[in-house]
Amino acid sequence: MKKPVYKLVDEKGRVLLPKELRIAAGIGCGDIVSLGVENGRVTVRKVAIVEVGDQSKEAVEAYVRAAIRTMPDDTRLSLICDLSGLIREKGA
Secondary structure (H helix, E strand, O other): OOOOOOOOOOOOOOOOOOHHHHHHHOOOOOOEEEEEEEOOEEEEEEEOOOOOOOOOHHHHHHHHHHHHHHOOHHHHHHHHHHHHHHHHHHHO
């Protein structure tokens, strides 16, 4: 993209990345991105795994989602069963 893209930040601090930028950066649904600030500029970069030491809820969820994509189907199904059981226990 040669022209700059301008976006408004919403009340929750969110910005939609246009499809063209996501494609150019290789960012797809469910991918993990790292946000940072370098020289007063916000940076967004696609990462394969969350950095060690980040135990935030968001980082753990991103890690789990990325890990699930690499698992064989039988492992995914086993996890679904385990998670369903936990949800049933919590609701009981």
